[in-house]
Amino acid sequence: MNGIMITIKDVARVAGVSTSTVSRVVRKQGKVGKVCRAKVQKVIDELGYRPNINAQALVSKKSNSLGIVIPKVSMPFFATLACGAEEITKENDFRVLISTAYGSEQAELDAIDSLVQHRCGAIVFHSMHCSDEILCELAEKIPGLVFINRFIAKIAHRCIWLDNNMGAQEATRHLINRGHTNIAVISRKDVNPDAQVRLDGFRTALNNAGIILDNTMIEYGTTADMNGGKEAVRALLAKGNKVTGILAYNDLMAIGVVHELHAHGIRVPEDISVIGFDDLSISVACIPELTTMHYPVREMASYAANLAIKLSDSVDSTVKTHLFMPHLIERDSVIEHLSI
Amino acid sequence: MNGIMITIKDVARVAGVSTSTVSRVVRKQGKVGKVCRAKVQKVIDELGYRPNINAQALVSKKSNSLGIVIPKVSMPFFATLACGAEEITKENDFRVLISTAYGSEQAELDAIDSLVQHRCGAIVFHSMHCSDEILCELAEKIPGLVFINRFIAKIAHRCIWLDNNMGAQEATRHLINRGHTNIAVISRKDVNPDAQVRLDGFRTALNNAGIILDNTMIEYGTTADMNGGKEAVRALLAKGNKVTGILAYNDLMAIGVVHELHAHGIRVPEDISVIGFDDLSISVACIPELTTMHYPVREMASYAANLAIKLSDSVDSTVKTHLFMPHLIERDSVIEHLSI
DNA sequence: CTGTTAGCGCATTCAA
C-alpha cells in the first residue's frame, strides 16, 4: 500500500477521543456513548479509515482468513469447491486464502504451512497425497483444520466426505434398470481411494443384480481426464467384448469415452450408454448431455468452511460425521437397452 | 491457531541469541556468523518455528499477498485467470487472496476494500462494473493495482488487455476464407465493452472482404453462456435467413449454439460452421470440438500478477502497454463451405 | 558480526 494509510490513532486524534474508543466503535462492541459513537463514525467515514487486518490478527492471535488447500484452481471440480467455501466467507466477514498444492505430499505440507504462517485458523484441506497419520497429526495441531473428500475414522468429525460406494451402486443400478447387463467400467490407473471405492460399489451392485463381473470389463486410464477416458475406451474396444453400458470414473473421463466412441462410429446412447460422475458443468457441454451422479461439492465445501470456522474458535467436541450422498441426474447419455 | 505458537523469542531464548539474529537467519539477509546461523537454524527446525506473517506485514507495512478480484471462481474463464496469477505467487513466495465480486460496482469496491484492509500491495482486478474514473482513482491510491481485460488510456501501463477487435476479425476471416459469406453473429445482450469491440471487428472483416452486413444476421443472448447461445440461435433460426457460418461471442455461447442447432437437426459443421472465442477447456468437450480463438488468459494473468507485484514495491513509471493477441485454434466445428 | 531499543496498528486489561 501507499504508506499513507490512516490508522486508528489518526481517527482518535481528529475525533478527540482515545484509540480504545475508536476500536470499540469499529468493532461495534463494548459500551460507547451514543453521540460519541456518532462522532467517531463520522470521522472514520470522512477519513476513510480501514482497520489494518494484520494488526488485528496479530493482537487477537487469529486471522479472519479461511484457508483452502486444493491441487489446482483451474480444475473445474476444485474451482467449484473453492467457490462453495468462498460463499461462506462472505457471510462471516472472512477472506479466502488459496494455497494450491499439486502432486506431492511435500507440496501439500508446504501449502498448509503457508496458511499456518498466516495464522489462518480455519482451513479446508483437500488432500490427495498425505497419509492418514500425517493428517491426524496436522488435525491435532490445527483445531480449525477440516478435511474434504476424505474419511479418517479417528477424526471423523473433521471429515466431510461423499459416499462413493453408494454413488457407484446407484449409477450401476441405473444402467441395470435400463436393461443393461454388459456393463464396463472406466477407472483411473493411479492409486486413488475414491476409484477403489467406486469400483467396489460397482461390483456390489452387479452382484446384487446377479450379474457376474468379467474382469476384462474393467479398463483404466492413465489420467482421470478426457484423455484417460479415450485411452481406456480404446483398450476396451480392442478386447472386442460386447458392451452396452459404460460407467466412467468421472465426467471428464466419460466425455473422453463419448468422444472416442464417436470417433469409432459408435453412437451414444443408441449403441452404448455412458454414465459419468461429478456433474460438473462441463457435463452438459457434451452431446449427448451426460447422465451422471451429482457430486454436491459446492454444498460440501460450504459445509466444510462453516465447520472449519466454527471449530477454529470454539472447541466443539461433538462427535458426528459429515457424510454426503450423490444422486442421479438423468440426461441423455443413457437409454433403455433393447435386447434383441 | 492453537495459541501455543512458537515465536521468535522462543527461538532466540533456546538458541541463546537475540531476536534480531533469529530474524536475520529467517529472512536470510544481513550478516550472521556461519556457526551462529547453523545453531539458530537448528533450533528453528527443532521447534518448528514459523514466522507470523501478520506481524511481518504489520511492521514492514505490506503483506506478501497477491489479491485477485474476479466475479466468481467457478466460472472457467476466471478460474483460469486465478490459476495464472497463482502460479506467479509460488515463484515470489506470495500467497493468493481471492476476493470475489459479483454483479455490482459496490461489490467490486468492497472486494478491493477487503484487500486494502489486508494491506495487500499487489492486486489483479478484473472489473466488470466500475467506470474508468473510479478505476483511475483506485489506481492512484493503490500503486500495485493492475487491471486485467480492460483498457483505460490514462493508466494504460496498468492495464493488461486483449485485442478483441483483431480477434474477431481473425475469426471472421477464417470463416470467409473457408468460403462462408452468410455469416451470423451471436453476441451478448448486456452492455459489455468486449462484445461491442468484437462486433466491430466482425464488421470490419466483413467490410474488408466486400461482404455487406445484414443487421438481421446479428442476434443476442440474454446471458453469455450456453443458454444465451441457444436463445439467440432460436431467434436467428426463426428469421429464416440463410446462414452457413456462425461466430459466437464466446465458447459457452458457441456450445449452446451447437446444441440448439443439433436439436433442430442441423449438423455442425456439415450444415453450419461455428466458431467460438476463449478456448476454454470446455471447448473440446463438445462434439464437434470447437474451432475457436485462443484467449491467453492464463499467460495474461501471470503477466498481470508479475506486474502488480513489481509495481507494488517499486515505482516503475515506465509507460508501456500490455496488449495480448488471441489466435486461432482450428478444431472441428468449421469446415469449407461448398457453394452449390 | 551481534544485541539493544523502539515502534508497526491494534485490542485489551485496568483505572478513573
Next chain:
DNA sequence: TTGAATGCGCTAACAG
C-alpha cells in the same frame, strides 16, 4: 462510559 498503559511478534535502525 472513557482513557492510559501494555504487549501481540516482528523488523529496523543504532550501538557495540
